[in-house]
Amino acid sequence: MRNKSSRFAIPYVVWMAIFVVAPIILMVVYSVTSADGDVTAENFTGMGLYLSVFTRSFYLALIATVICLIIGYPVAYAMAKEGPRFQRLAMALIMLPMWINFLLRTYAWMSILENNGLLNQFFRAIGLLRLLGVDHLSLIRTQGAVVLGMVYNYLPFMILPIYSVLVKLDGSLMEAARDLGANGFHVFQKVVLPLSLPGVLSGVTMVFVPSVSTFAISRLLGGGTQMMLGDLIEQQFLGGSYDPHLGAAIAMVMMIVVVVCMAVMNHFGEGEEQAVML
Amino acid sequence: MAKELIRLSDCVVKFDDEIILDRLNLYINDREFLTLLGPSGCGKTTTLRIIGGFLTPTSGDVFFDGQRINDVPPHKRLVNTVFQKYALFPHLNVFENVAFGLRIAKVSNDEVKQRVLEMLEIVNLKGFEKRPISALSGGQQQRVAIARALVNRPKVLLLDEPLGALDMRLRKDMQNELKRIQQELGITFIYVTHDQEEALAMSDTVVVMDGGRIQQIGTPEDIYNEPKNAFVADFIGESNILDGVMRADGVVELFNRRFQCLDGGFAPDEPVDVVIRPEDVDIVSEDQGQLKGVVTQVTFKGVHYDTIVDFSGFKWLIQTTDYCPVGSRIGIKIDPDGIHVMKKSAYSGMFGDYSSYSEEYDEIGDATMEPGGEDSGDEE
Structure with a gap:
């Protein structure tokens, strides 16, 4: 594309080079060096220690993604079938929570799920807790709470791409x-679903990737008991166990796993030219 | 010839308060090639959708082979459709597109293969089975759409402007091909188009529609030669439509001149519309003409000249092989069988004057012609 308008891309390319490409290179360099600057593979070999964190991260993200898909597809389908007025309204309702800060929303869930939170108070008031003979239901600091947080925060990212494909279906x-x-x-089965796969793929990507790398949700709703990759990496850079080289290595591995997952999925969606890899 | 297959009786379709179809009555015979012809918005596609089952009439009944099918959903009707924009499945290749209906019907693999390949051969797409739809030209997609519908062996094939997106040459080829397929398979075709040439060339029966009503039903020859009202006359082919008065059976008065015609059965002195086809007018020398006029525009069309002639302010289109230069004064003669008399209708006065053909010649329009001075003995 050797036309004049390609000049407009220059600032963007520079921006990408400085803030996307350079950090990745930096990360690769960090991951294969030690604190002394020697080249080493130790960062990777020592990672087995954190296998449980890896599996937990992917496991929770997978569950959240599946739940998002199960909820999101029917919602998107129903929206696409309705008239434009309903579509606008539904769209506004879906987008509305996103105008509120992500952390605030997650804090809100904390106060809902706490041992003395809204839900437990409600259960107490209707006598459910007495019936069960417990002081409170443990809602927060569970895997369920983390998955709930992910589903709540990322559901719009599942609905919107599926919706936009469905609404354009001829x-x-x-x-x-x-x-x-x-x-x-x-x-x-034979027409709508196969033709909406590109939307499903990008929805899955947009939910799975942030879910697997989240640290705020697992910290706030998992209460430190459900450490995920995001927390682990954060600890290496900011936390007590300061080791940016290990952190970079973990981030590398995570990135590779995610890219491989997405590549495999996109392979299944091959032939759908709209399939996007985000 | 054949027995009745489909009947629409008193079908009305309303969207909100707009009447799309107004008490439509129509029957369609088995193995017939019937065309619904009309301008856009005339209700022809609506009629097709009623037969296909995509639309339930607001009131009225639809019968198929004697059975009322108002409430039968599309997938249970023995009817298949070729959609306007083909509506081929982009995620399936040619073979699977054609096989779609058979797969749903759980036909065995061997039979699917045999029937799909046979059908692809009929539409001249042998060897295209593995192609993706996106790799096909418009004409090829068209053929896939036809094969996909016909492979299910429907009793009736509905075609919704199937050739609309094709270029001229391809259209002509496909017209012949469709006609051939219809005759080869002996299936009823119901064809929707706004192209009158297409309708005349292919159909056994033409149904001319406008404003949600049927204007005329007949063979292509009937429709062309004996249009029922000014709308049909104008829509099918070119026509000069004039105001006339029926003086007696076989005598019609135009421009205060009496002409012989073949029509009768009108009240004495009844005002009528008169259609004269441009090719039915003979140009003669001025003194021999029944009417005299001035040529205002000539366009060469290959086979003939489109000549616009001004007869005291009313402009006629005459198609002639004789070249008459602009400004020349000519006379015309019309044989009795070239004059078609129609009852006045809501369409009277809306069509048939070719003034808009030649706006730039308007100044010459008021040449010194006084209507009907002398007589030239055509009255009886």
């Missing part, structure tokens, strides 16, 4: 399928 394709003998279920 209605005549559905009519054609019905015309050819497909009932409602077949239309969905």
